[in-house]
């Protein structure tokens with residue numbers, strides 16, 4: 001595997017290798033000398049066409065802990081505001097000798113295009129593309145679920161996870177559905193019908209419009225960010241109605257199993273999809289997700305860059 | 314079973330481990346500060362067996378662990394990425410200890426170089442020594458072992474494989490002609 | 494001076510000599526008996542020159558993508574003796590001045606008949622009727638009016654335009670796309686668009702407009718033409734409308750007869766087109782509708798774009814694909830070879846019917862004595878491998894690169910003049 005574009009491309013073996021490697025990375029960086037020499041002399045470019053400080057910093061820390069040189073390239077202009085084109089940016093990075101490009105882009109498929117259009121030789125890592133995928137987020141979610149529900153190297157087979165909210169516009173949901181199902185988890189999507197894509201019944205997971213009906217049966221609940229502006233496009237009548245039906249608040253959390261946990265990819269809309277009390281509850285693992293993100297991204301960078309330069313033989 | 318010539322069988326290996334253990338005890342003057350760190354995969358089993366032998370000789374426990382060198386290798390660009398193997402530093406750490414690195418075969422010396430780097434990130438031992446079951450020559454770095462089970466002259470075309478009981482089900486060292 | 498197309502097989506029938514003089518077919522005689530300069534056409538299928546109701550020539554405004562001249566070359570090589578130049582140029586063809594300019598450029602080129610399409614509304618803005626009468630009465634004699642690229646979505650405006658063109662025997666060619674249902678739409682809406690995270694262009698956005706428009710056409714008793722029908726549901730609606738006697742005609746594009754939405758999984762915008770590539774069952778319904786006459790014509794929607802508008806990420810790319818030079822091949826592969834359409838059927842769908850809809854007197858004649866000599870000779874068994882650089886169009890955005898397609902246009906006579914001989918432009 002040269003690129004990480006979609007979790008749909010990961011076999012069970014690949015996914016477990018990444019998670020196991022991340023677990024080792026966690027142990028190795030849990031000591032005074034956090035830095036490893038592994039990627040010394042390699043250049044990782046963070047190419048962000050969209051602001052996302054948390055994802056960029058996470059990749060930056062991961063790359064630096066592996067001793068890679070990191071270049072942050074905040075490209076102005078999405079497809080809408082016609083800045084420098086994706087292709088010209090790619091050619092620039094190629095000229096700079098980038099070994100890996102971590103790309104965040106508002107257009108679905110932009111990382112796929114970057115990897116396949118013959119513009120660049122580098123490894124491409126999708127750090128979120130439009131409403132398509134965000135594979136490392138799903139990997140860190142799976143890592144967090146595993147750590148809490150199955151032990152550091154346990155299996156997620158049969159673990160029940162509800163993904164709640166704006167599935168239609170969520171790249172996190174798509175990546176998680178593929179990955180968690182590959183890992184054997186039982187996924188239920190929970191959303192109003194307007195926020196579920198056409199054809200979702202072919203995704204292989206359960207679908208429910210009723211949060212309360214499924215909540216008690218879950219080992220974990222993954223809350224998705226819901227933008228208030230969706231209200232103006234008639235996806236739901238009001239933020240109040242949305243949070244009443246699909247928000248996670250304390251009374252609702254009380255109906256969850258006592259060992260079940262709450263994830264959120266961040267940034268949270270407190271009061272919208274999640275109440276402040278729930279966000280600060282010890283069973284909510286947002287801070288841990290951030291920590292795990294670094295280890296997962298170290299694993300991905302190591303596995304993709306560690307030896308994928310094909311040797312002549 | 315490998316094709317090739319068996320150069321050490323089970324009793325040869327057992328004898329070699331016994332001798333290595335005696336030499337280590339002697340040179341470290343008692344095992345108080347001794348930490349054995351095996352380099353995965355087979356270095357770990359070797360170091361466990363050496364530790365057991367030393368415990369028999371000295372009648373006291375020996376610190377033993379493992380040190381994965383994967384992330385410190387210098388051939389990452391040449392080979393597919395490998396799964397990481399466990400690093401387990403014994404509870405007492407390695408600070409001011411005498412660390413004996415244990416590996417199955419010493420060849421180019423690059424693994425040992427990586428192990429020294431890895432060790433450096435874990436702590437600062439008083440001294441580091443190297444024990445290997447087989448030294449097959451052809452060093453590419455200025456590294457030499459302190460304790461050797463068997464010196465085995467080979468050509469660079471040959472392949473040396475160490476099999477150990479717990480890992481492979483049998484104790485043997487086999488030399489074969491590498492198939493290109 | 495006469496020309497003889499020697500040994501040509503009109504509509505694939507028995508070989509004859511077709512004798513051409515003064516721009517007309519003057520005689521049809523047994524092979525070897527025709528008198529005049531011989532063009533060897535032994536074994537080739539003879540068809541009336543093809544007529545395209547839907548071509549984007551990009552001049553004026555985007556001459557970097559295509560000009561009337563380069564588009565005419567592509568048309569001739571594709572077997573077209575008449576093309577309709579869509580109105581979405583810069584400036585928009587919404588005045589007599591612009592349509593006359595395009596018409597003159599076509600006359601000057603002389604490789605194919607260029608019939609400008611006039612805009613329905615000023616600047617394709619969808620708010621105020623363009624000067625339809627002035628365009629109809631201009632030298633360009635416009636009969637087809639379309640805001641193609643945009644839908645005339647305001648129902649009242651659509652009604653008025655359908656009524657207004659009756660005075661000139663014109664037709665409104667509607668780009669059927671409900672705009673609110675297709676905001677930011679990128680590909681066919683279905684399970685695949687959901688997985689790829691590309692905003693969906695639902696079939697209902699096309700079908701609902703067609704349903705509304707056929708009822709409007711019935712109500713005001715006018716002519717409606719539906720551009721690039723792309724869904725099975727649209728075929729059903731049009732079949733229903735025709736059953737009620739509504740005066741509606743429809744076109745399908747070659748790419749909608751052969752390519753499916755699965756190509757979007759490559760995120761390569763070469764496959765980005767509007768309306769989008771649909772599903773295999775849509776293709777099946779479109780082929781069946783074309784075979785049974787529910788769909789009247791094949792139109793190319795030839796849409797040239799400069800390389801940079803396709804060499805980018807999907808969402809940033811332009812919609813559209815080239816079509817003139819590959820249309821007949823796709824029709825042979827999807828309709829003739831499977832036995833869905835005879836050569837006479839091809840002549841009807843690609844020549845007579847579009848000429849009738851566009852009210853082009855000189856085109857679409859049967860291959861009979863006295864007809865205007867717009868004639869092409871096709872080698873249906875020849876196979877070619879498509880390469881973008883071999884095309885005459887100024888742009889290279891063909892989705893068929895690497896495909897082996899049957900059928901090569903050997904000769905083209907436009908009003909009696911050879912424009913293509915032995916697969917080459919004559920000048």
Ligand SMILES: [Zn+2]
Pocket residue numbers: 641642643668720721767768
């Ligand atoms: Zn159109």
